[in-house]
Amino acid sequence: MDDDSRQARWERRTEVPLSLASALFLAAYAVLVLGHTLPAVWRHVCLAAMLTAWALFGVDYAVRWGLSGQRLGFVRAHPVDTLALLLPLLRPLRIVKVYEAVQRHRGEPRLSLHARVVFYAGLSAALLGFAGSLAVYQQERGAPGASILTFGDSVWWTCTTLTTVGYGDVVPVTPMGRTIASVLMVCGLALLGAVTGSFSSWLLQVFAREDGNDGDDGNRGEKRPPGS
Structure with missing residues (x-):
């Protein structure tokens, strides 16, 4: 039986949006690094997109931490999410979850x-x-x-x-x-x-x-x- 707690419902609702935010972060970062000759305005747009995606990750992490009712136990139980929040290099890995979320929403076998x-x-x-x-x-x-x-x-x-x-x-x-x-x-x-x-x-x-x-x-x- 699927977990129907408030934290589980929040995670199911935010899986796809956060995966899209991860893709946006990676795309903006790629343009920022590879397009170093672009006008400053476009570089500022990319930087704003990266900061927005990071803010969404931070809000999601804070909400799940609050809903879990745990303190340091939540950090120990979610090391990947904690590292992804702190290390920009690992943030695109949130995209991996989108496949499972799409399969679950469609009711298709995994x-x-x-x-x-x-x-x-x-x-x-x-x-x-x-x-x-x-x-x-x-x-x-x-x-x-x-x-x-x-x-x-x-x-x-x-x-x-x-x-x-x-x-x-x-x-x-x-x-x-x-x-x-x-x-x-x-x-x-x-x-x-x-x-x-x-x-x-x-x-x-x-x-x-x-x-x-x-x-x-x-x-x-x-x-x-x-x-x-």
């Missing part, structure tokens, strides 16, 4: 557990990688001794970092760039572990099912002795 893990991990990696590429490029371009000079360099570096390959041909040199790199490394390990674990679990279930079917076939093929 994907299997393993498929959902792979889907959510893949989408999270794509969103985190794009946001991380923007953030690193913003910090590294024009820095003395920087090797990440274009957005393409930043995307390549982010791919090697999230996949834990780390070629080392391009690396961040600024303190903020290295801080972002640390966050991406941790997130990359977590996402890679989730996908690997889910895939391994799925394989074990498939092999166990096949072994069970082989055993059943073998039992059906045995001849029972007379009089049994």
Whole structure:
């Protein structure tokens, strides 16, 4: 049975709007970083859109905290939401929830557990990688001794970092760039572990099912002795 508490009803009503706010935040941030030659008025519009989205996240967090009736327990129970509120790099991950919300509203069946893990991990990696590429490029371009000079360099570096390959041909040199790199490394390990674990679990279930079917076939093929 679905939770019908005030907090649960609030979360269901705000899932899609907050996901759209996350998409707006990411789009405005991309224009702000990549369109550094745009007129100042457009840059101010993008900045206003980012601040508005962040304010919506803050209001949602405060309302859910108040409805929960908890104090520090709410913060401990929602670490991802807390980090997404504090770290701009993680805010686009709120978009991941929109798929589940749309499926629930339409009454359509959800994907299997393993498929959902792979889907959510893949989408999270794509969103985190794009946001991380923007953030690193913003910090590294024009820095003395920087090797990440274009957005393409930043995307390549982010791919090697999230996949834990780390070629080392391009690396961040600024303190903020290295801080972002640390966050991406941790997130990359977590996402890679989730996908690997889910895939391994799925394989074990498939092999166990096949072994069970082989055993059943073998039992059906045995001849029972007379009089049994």
